[in-house]
Amino acid sequence: MPKALDRVLDALDVETFFLCDTREEGVELGLKLMKELGFDDVDVVFCEQGGPGVRIRLRAYLSRPGSDYPWTGQHDAGEAKTGD
Amino acid sequence: MTEKVGGVPVQGDGSTSARPCGPKKVMMVPLDPVHDVGLKLIRRALSERGHQVVLLPPDLPPEEVVQKAAEIRPDCLLVSRTISYGTAELLARFLDLLDTAGLRDKMKVAVGGMSIRPELAQEMGFDAGFGPDTTVDDAVAFVENLEFQSTRARRKLSKPDLTEGFSYRFKDEEIGRLCDEIARELLNWAKERTSPGVLRAEIREQMEKARTEGRLAEVSRLRDEYARLTGDEILRFYREGTPVSHTRPLTASKARTFFDLEKRAGDGEDLVRPASADVMAERVVFVQYGTGCPLMDSYHILLSQSWGARGVVHFDPSWGARQEGLLEGAWSHQHDGTVITLENLNLIKKSILPWTLWQVRAHRGLNTPETVVLAALAGADLTKVNMVYGSLAAGTDPERLCVDGVKCLELAARFGLPYDVVTNEELAGVPAAKAFAGMLVVMTAGVLLGGRPILQPLFAHSPEAMIGGIMDEDYVDFNAAKMMVLADIVDAPIWPGAPVGFLTQSQDRVQSSTMTALHAALALGLGARAVTIASSDEAYAGGPITGASRVDSLKSVAAALRFLGKTKITPSPRAASLGKKLREDILNTLKSAVAAGSFVGALYAGVFGSREDGAYPGRAGRGTVTKRS
Missing domain, CATH: 3.40.50.280 (Cobalamin-binding domain)
Incomplete structure (x- = not known):
């Protein structure tokens, strides 16, 4: 059965509230969470501290523009990056 | 019916x-x-x-x-x-x-x-x-035993004409007279001049005609002629097939996927459109696309149309404006902006529904006339031209862009393509009055050439407003003043952008979407014919805009429009005094331009935006203008 992640158009956002003491700690927790979930291309889109922690939005890019998109159902074997 | x-x-x-x-x-x-x-x-x-x-x-x-x-x-x-x-x-x-x-x-x-x-x-x-x-x-x-589709939008859509019903008559005769004088001088000046950009546009038009008619030897001859007018990197592509930096050919699998996508889009009648899109039916909201990949763009376009976008704007890479010449073929680009080629545009068009306005921008660089040609050949509905913005805030030499820009105005008129006259030089710090004066001159030149321009004031938290504290109280009055003063000066369509709410959005998608929605609703309530909106990723610079973030802002705009209905937001009396000052400053700018003796001279002299303001005459293409033989 195809993986659900293969049907994600571009990125997966995770939003939550972390209980923590500083914004930096929140960012650290966020990135750790995304790694624990198995994502590599991760970033913090938004993080704001207030009261007991941070409101955070994390993002994992699964398909950046121009990459080999799993949702096409076809793979570009041997596709090489050129012109860089 | x-x-x-x-x-x-x-x-x-x-x-x-x-x-x-x-x-x-x-x-x-x-x-x-x-x-x-x-x-x-x-x-x-x-x-x-x-x-x-x-x-x-x-x-x-x-x-x-x-x-x-x-x-x-x-x-x-x-x-x-x-x-x-x-x-x-x-x-x-x-x-x-x-x-x-x-x-x-x-x-x-x-x-x-x-x-x-x-x-x-x-x-x-x-x-x-x-x-x-x-x-x-x-x-x-x-x-009643009918099939039902809950949560579907049901409004019948048709493609709007943003310029219909506008006379372009100046209500402010003093400003109109000055604009006319400056615009006529510009057109006369440009008539005697040409540039590699103008020549390439003419060759591209002939080349595509020859291609369509199967005259392949002629295509080859014209291609060589075209290549001789290009810059180093583009020349290498035409001579040796070397791709330009950060581009790669679109793969076969992606090209095949366009046909699935075209089937999915169809004529739009069977496209699932959420009910929230219905409220957008009578308003024209544009979104910008340009992820770098035509296929990713097409999905963004398709989902944006589903959630109520009535228009889409093509964003090309910034280097495309600085290089002499455009590529051929289907390409993806690893950074922001999707490469403009006829092939890319033709692929992207497969996702554009019959009721959607499609704009391909030609406003700022060394390939502006050719971009208008490609836009017309691909079937775009609109383009974008402004020599003032392109030469003072986007890096192109004023003389060069004025020659190319006038050619754009001529081509747009010939192809029947309306265009907005953008004033994003405000984002560099140019005061609105100077930007508006330039916009009104370009509009007048466009009308003299038989075109259908659309005024595009910045509807945002501009540097001028930040420095002067004009928007410290609210984001309404100054934006409203801009709309009111333009409507008082000339009977022309206004399409604020681009995008509305620029520099008011943050990385928080709720705040960002809300700001976008409020600006869009305000502008449309003040009589704007259309607006261009950002996605909720507008202030996020860490990666490409996502499809979900486009839905966020479109949903927010729909909610704001539903909330306000036909109710208008009333600006405070301060808007009228801001508008009065704007009108005086526009008038003074135009008088200074007349005193400068030429439109191009006025651009170099800083009349429409000085170095102190943050505007710098661009250098790309300097020294490339020649007299017509």
């Missing part, structure tokens, strides 16, 4: 049509202590359509409801349940009782309510389930 949308016969305005079946006997009952408002709304609609409706009171035991159903023998039984506690058990028991009484097969039974999910209702054995997004029309369709 009546037609079927999602199975429900609807009028063009979205209302349901005449009843397609005989009168039905309908029994309705809230299996709930108190809530029956939804059923009352449905009762009214069904009664108005001639159906016989019996609404039982709330809080009856299921046994009594079944007994009533045995007496009444309805064609349809509509049950509602608002509270969620014990819902599944109650509804299951109710259906059992109905079955035991031998009634279940004798009538259609549906359940609706805040806690109802259609899939769950059908699993339990109901014929239909109506959740919180259900409309009265959905319930009517169920009773």
Whole structure:
């Protein structure tokens, strides 16, 4: 059965509230969470501290523009990056 | 006119049509202590359509409801349940009782309510389930044995003409006279001059015509001629096939996917459009695309149209403006901006629906006339031209861009392409009055050449406003002043951008979407013919814009438009005084331009934006203008 992640158009956002003491700690927790979930291309889109922690939005890019998109159902074997 | 949308016969305005079946006997009952408002709304609609409706009171035991159903023998039984506690058990028991009484097969039974999910209702054995997004029309369709599609937009859409009904007559005669004088001088000046950009546009047009007519030897000859007019990197592509930095050919699998996508888009009639998109039907909201990949762009375009975008704007890479010449073929680009080629545009077009306006921008660089040619060949509806912005804030030499820009105005008029005259030099710090003066001159030149320009004021938190504290109190008055002053000066369409709310959005998607929505609703309420909006990723620089973030901002704009309806936001009296000052400063800028003796000279001299303001005459293409032979 195809993986659900293969049907994600571009990125997966995770939003939550972390209980923590500083914004930096929140960012650290966020990135750790995304790694624990198995994502590599991760970033913090938004993080704001207030009261007991941070409101955070994390993002994992699964398909950046121009990459080999799993949702096409076809793979570009041997596709090489050129012109860089 | 009546037609079927999602199975429900609807009028063009979205209302349901005449009843397609005989009168039905309908029994309705809230299996709930108190809530029956939804059923009352449905009762009214069904009664108005001639159906016989019996609404039982709330809080009856299921046994009594079944007994009533045995007496009444309805064609349809509509049950509602608002509270969620014990819902599944109650509804299951109710259906059992109905079955035991031998009634279940004798009538259609549906359940609706805040806690109802259609899939769950059908699993339990109901014929239909109506959740919180259900409309009265959905319930009517169920009773009348029509297919129903809850949560679908139903408004019939057609492609708007943003310039229709505008005369371009100056109401402010003093400003009009000055604009006319400056614009005529610009056109006369440009008439005697040409550039590699102008020549390439002419060659590209001939080349594509020859290609269409199968004159391949001529194509090859013209291609060589074209290549001789390009810069180093583009020349290498034409001579050796070397790709330009950060680009790669679109792969076969991606190219094939366009055909699936084209099938999915179809003529748009079967495209699922959420109900929230309906409120956007009478407004024109543009979104910008340019992820770098034509295929990713196409999906963004398709989903944006579904959620109510009525127009899409093509963003190309910034280097495309600085290089002499454009590529050929289908390419993806690893950074922001999708490469402009006829092939890329033709692929992207597959996702653009018949009612959607498509803009391909040609406003700032060394390939502006050719971009207008490609836009027209690809079937775009609009382009974008402004020599002032392009030469003072986007790096192109003023003399060069004025020659190329006038050619753009001529081409746009010949191809029947309206264009906006953008004033994003404000983002560099140029005061609105100077930017508007330049915009009005370019508009006037465009009209003199037979074109249909659209004014595009910045509708945002501009540096001028930040430095001067003009928007410290609110984001309404200064933006409103801009709209009012332009409307008082000339009878021309206004399309604020680009995008509205620029520099007010943050990385928080809720705040960002809200700011976008408020700016869009304000501008449209103030008479804007269209607006261009950002996605909720506008202030996020860590990666490409996502499809979901486009939905966020479109949903927010729809919510703001639904909230305001035809109600207008009234600016404070301060807007009028800001507008008065703007008008005086526009007038003074135009007088200074006349005193400078030439439009191009005025650009170099800083009349339309000085170095102190933050505007620097660009260098790309300097020294490339020649006299026409």
